[in-house]
Amino acid sequence: MGVVALAVLVLVSFFVEAAAGFGSMVVALTVGALFSPVDELLGLLVPVNLVLSTYLVARNRAHVDWRFLWRRVVPLMAVGLVIGTALTRVVNAGVAKPVFALFVVVVAASQLKQALSKTTNSKPLPEAARVAGLLGAGVIHGIFATGGPLTVYVSARELSDKHAFRATLSAVWVVMNVLVMPRLVQDGAVTLDSLRTSALLLLPLAAGIVLGERVHAALDERKFRIAVAGLLLVAGAVLLVGSLSQSGAA
16 A cells, blocks of 8 residues: 555544544554555554544543543453454454454444434443443454444443543543554564654644544534444445455455
């Protein structure tokens, strides 16, 4: 995948996260995996995502729900992250890609259904469902550095204010990506060469931040989530079909 294509991908996907607080890595990996290996994309995009999340936390730290972050989210996701990291040692990449695509399709369909519904359920999840959701999010983040959909599903039930929602999720991504970086370095996905390319992507990131901040200020959240969920559903379906076709050809 060329630098220009990567720049466009970063501009679009990181604009989504700057506006909503989540979605950059899911969008970037789902679309990017149609053209490049997932591990290569992770090495290029996780450092860029870390810059974005750090910026959003620093700018909006007054809105971060620190109690929710450290007591309810991080401990469970960290345990899941350890499990997911261990799974990367035994799961074949040819199997991981269709599994990831299926995960995106299921979650995107669920989010699209919820966004299209005229009624919303803002009640916190039962404790067992919350624990399972955040553990699962950590596992997915350990493998793909993008446990966002499940984290969003749990957090949206407890963080009703859009500013607290975006700022707190950004803090989650900072913590999780700091934890996942050593594995990417050890695996050779993050190198000096990859960091040079990541540095070039900071320009489209800046453009995405500017656009995302403007959209967030006047965000019609329901329409925005419908658009993002629809994009993920289509891209996930294309990735699923393509990865299954490659598996069948092999």
